[in-house]
Amino acid sequence: MTDLPSTPDSLPIASLKGVGLQTLRRLEKLGLATVTDLLFHLPLRYEDRTRIAALGSLKAGDQALVEGRVELIEVLPKGRRSLVLRIGDGTGFLNLRFFHFTAEQRRQFERGRLLRAFGEIREGYYGLEITHPDYRLIAEDEAGRPEATLTPVYPLTEGIHQKALRRLVTQALAYADPEHLPDGLPISLPAASGRLRLWEALKLLHQPPAGCSEASPELAAARRRLAFEELLAHHLSLSRFRARMQTRRAPILHIDPTAAERFRQSLPFSLTAAQQRVIGEIEADLAAPRPMMRLVQGDVGSGKTVVAAFAALAALTSNHQVAVMAPTELLAEQHARSFRQWLDPLGVQVALLSGRAKGESRKSALAALSDGFAGVAVGTHALFQEQVAFHRLGLVVIDEQHRFGVHQRLALREKGARDGLYPHQLIMTATPIPRTLAMLGYADLDLSVIDERPPGRTPVNTVVVPTARRAEIVARIADWVGKGRQVYWVCTLIEESELLQAEAAEKTAQILAEALPGVRTALIHGRQKPADKEATMLAFKAGGIDLLVATTVIEVGVDVPNASLMVIENAERLGLAQLHQLRGRVGRGPGEAHCVLLYQPPLTQTARERLGILRDSDDGFVIAEKDLDIRGPGELLGTRQTGQVQFRVADLTRDRDLLDAVHGTAELMLRDYPERVELLIKRWVGNSAQYVQA
Numbered sequence: 059m060t061d062l063p064s065t066p067d068s069l070p071i072a073s074l075k076g077v078g079l080q081t082l083r084r085l086e087k088l089g090l091a092t093v094t095d096l097l098f099h100l101p102l103r104y105e106d107r108t109r110i111a112a113l114g115s116l117k118a119g120d121q122a123l124v125e126g127r128v129e130l131i132e133v134l135p136k137g138r139r140s141l142v143l144r145i146g147d148g149t150g151f152l153n154l155r156f157f158h159f160t161a162e163q164r165r166q167f168e169r170g171r172l173l174r175a176f177g178e179i180r181e182g183y184y185g186l187e188i189t190h191p192d193y194r195l196i197a198e199d200e201a202g203r204p205e206a207t208l209t210p211v212y213p214l215t216e217g218i219h220q221k222a223l224r225r226l227v228t229q230a231l232a233y234a235d236p237e238h239l240p241d242g243l244p245i246s247l248p249a250a251s252g253r254l255r256l257w258e259a260l261k262l263l264h265q266p267p268a269g270c271s272e273a274s275p276e277l278a279a280a281r282r283r284l285a286f287e288e289l290l291a292h293h294l295s296l297s298r299f300r301a302r303m304q305t306r307r308a309p310i311l312h313i314d315p316t317a318a319e320r321f322r323q324s325l326p327f328s329l330t331a332a333q334q335r336v337i338g339e340i341e342a343d344l345a346a347p348r349p350m351m352r353l354v355q356g357d358v359g360s361g362k363t364v365v366a367a368f369a370a371l372a373a374l375t376s377n378h379q380v381a382v383m384a385p386t387e388l389l390a391e392q393h394a395r396s397f398r399q400w401l402d403p404l405g406v407q408v409a410l411l412s413g414r415a416k417g418e419s420r421k422s423a424l425a426a427l428s429d430g431f432a433g434v435a436v437g438t439h440a441l442f443q444e445q446v447a448f449h450r451l452g453l454v455v456i457d458e459q460h461r462f463g464v465h466q467r468l469a470l471r472e473k474g475a476r477d478g479l480y481p482h483q484l485i486m487t488a489t490p491i492p493r494t495l496a497m498l499g500y501a502d503l504d505l506s507v508i509d510e511r512p513p514g515r516t517p518v519n520t521v522v523v524p525t526a527r528r529a530e531i532v533a534r535i536a537d538w539v540g541k542g543r544q545v546y547w548v549c550t551l552i553e554e555s556e557l558l559q560a561e562a563a564e565k566t567a568q569i570l571a572e573a574l575p576g577v578r579t580a581l582i583h584g585r586q587k588p589a590d591k592e593a594t595m596l597a598f599k600a601g602g603i604d605l606l607v608a609t610t611v612i613e614v615g616v617d618v619p620n621a622s623l624m625v626i627e628n629a630e631r632l633g634l635a636q637l638h639q640l641r642g643r644v645g646r647g648p649g650e651a652h653c654v655l656l657y658q659p660p661l662t663q664t665a666r667e668r669l670g671i672l673r674d675s676d677d678g679f680v681i682a683e684k685d686l687d688i689r690g691p692g693e694l695l696g697t698r699q700t701g702q703v704q705f706r707v708a709d710l711t712r713d714r715d716l717l718d719a720v721h722g723t724a725e726l727m728l729r730d731y732p733e734r735v736e737l738l739i740k741r742w743v744g745n746s747a748q749y750v751q752a
């Protein structure tokens with residue numbers, strides 16, 4: 059043992075025996091580079107090979123480990139050619155059938171040889187059999203001695219066999235002792251009390267003793283022990299990042315009171331109390347010489363854009379530029395329009411950098427930004443991917459941040475830095491994040507909540523309707539349009555393919571246009587040219603289109619207050635967060651608003667419950683909490699929704715209740731155990747932490 063290096067955390071898998079280059083590369087695809095990574099690669103389930111079943115006791119459907127002597131070897135040419143071995147153990151016999159076999163394999167099997175096999179017992183033509191068993195010829199002295207521990211079944215990638223992975227993990231487990239694998243969680247902390255040590259948990263999970271099962275409480279405890287450490291590591295990584303950012307300098311931005319007042323006066327509405335409060339919080343941040351890192355969370359329609367405009371005004375009146383990043387072209391264009399409308403009177407130039415801006419117009423936009431003529435740049439993430447140079451960037455606004463990854467967001471921090479000054483960051487999201495989860499994914503941010511909607515909004519009346527009543531709904535569109543209101547029809551497909559989505563939407567648009575001759579119908583989807591999309595959106599906003607058939611491209615941010623009826627097809631296939639976002643496109647103006655969730659029967663019990671939640675509430679926060687209860691936070695904190703880290707062990711459904719303790723423990727560790735903090739982050743967050751390195 060003493061010749062083992064001090065920690066497997068930095069030991070490459072290549073140092074283990076019997077790993078080829080190809081295997082290494084494939085393991086890398088699974089995210090496995092170090093021996094510790096291998097130890098954290100937990101089994102999906104287990105096979106029980108700890109008991110040898112008597113052949114006479116087998117039943118079809120059993121998974122069993124059997125042992126016996128070869129009694130008969132036959133190649134059966136009838137039907138599909140196969141090699142059949144019959145083994146017996148005195149209590150009965152069993153056939154082992156191989157459809158694929160080599161001559162060499164066949165030669166191995168001699169009558170009288172002892173053989174051990176594992177697999178599922180099935181009813182065969184000649185009696186019970188296992189097809190393609192996991193088998194091994196064994197020596198006489200091995201007889202009657204099954205495995206001492208359960209056999210792990212690992213998540214795999216193509217080209218790596220269970221057996222190979224098991225061998226590697228078994229080697230890796232040599233390091234699972236307190237000397238080589240120190241706990242990231244100091245055992246003196248309250249959170250560690252009553253919990254297993256890290257190495258114990260790992261040993262238990264990779265090789266549970268006979269008698270255990272997947273659901274055994276000791277295995278559950280071991281998983282939770284690891285999950286705790288993993289959650290802690292992620293939390294610490296963001297907290298440390300936050301601490302580092304707070305040592306950075308940022309330009310001091312003061313909003314000019316006269317300009318602010320003029321802007322306020324120019325708005326066709328007065329700000330809600332919540333908006334004013336959040337604007338105040340932002341102003342205080344901007345006036346400090348540290349980079350602001352603030353997340354503004356406000357439900358769809360709560361009026362986040364205008365809040366961002368006030369922040370922009372602070373930068374502009376302090377002689378700094380602003381970058382506004384939106385997740386879609388459609389939204390970037392809409393933001394450019396809003397900001398132009400608001401800022402033109404103040405003499406501020408707004409540059410739009412979207413896919414549409416090419417050639418000369420793009421060149422002049424870039425020049426305006428680097429010279430400082432343009433005060434605001436609006437665009438998609440391309441704003442930061444390309445060589446966009448700012449003259450004096452003071453503030454970065456990221457809208458609908460859940461569409462960007464955590465790492466993308468963090469990487470952005472470094473981009474605008476100049477002369478040792480970092481731009482402030484304002485991040486906006488409509489995704490309601492329960493506080494406990496927010497602590498984890500956004501531990502580096504301060505949080506402001508716009509918890510109030512502009513007055514005069516009535517809740518969207520939501521109904522859940524089977525597709526059989528589609529004709530009725532279509533007829534309702536005509537009535538609605540007759541009243542001078544506008545309608546969205548959203549076509550959804552589970553496929554992420556834009557092409558298929560576009561095709562489905564095209565077909566629907568055609569059918570609807572034919573069914574509704576008096577209704578001006580248009581189509582918008584992701585595969586259209588940006589210019590066409592923008593023209594359609596503008597026409598819809600101006601009231602020149604009554605019915606807009608769309609894919610989910612309109613999910614985020616689109617703001618057309620007169621559109622007040624939305625039909626969503628195949629609603630049962632979408633996540634609640636996404637449905638809530640979509641529905642947020644209506645109910646943005648005065649007067650009643652409706653949302654029809656069309657579904658394809660039959661609905662599962664969960665689907666019924668979920669659509670019910672949406673029908674009964676239009677509070678994003680309530681929806682998120684309830685959704686979490688019935689299906690877990692996968693959707694909420696899934697990669698698509700938040701670009702969150704994928705956890706190796708932690709499962710936020712199962713481990714949600716650990717988060718409070720994680721938070722408390724993180725604070726203690728930052729104060730008292732800085733070297734453990736490093737260890738934990740390196741071990742669990744590893745490479746992805748480099749984005750977070752300040």
Ligand code: ADP
Pocket residue numbers: 327328329330333356357358359360361362363364488512513615617619646
């Ligand atoms: P979101 O928070 O979803 O981004 P928006 O910023 O798009 O919301 O605002 C939704 C709509 O509400 C816009 O048409 C906006 O002009 C309007 N709005 C914003 N604030 C107020 C307010 N205080 N009173 C009335 N309407 C408002």
Ligand code: MG
Pocket residue numbers: 362363457615
């Ligand atoms: Mg918005």
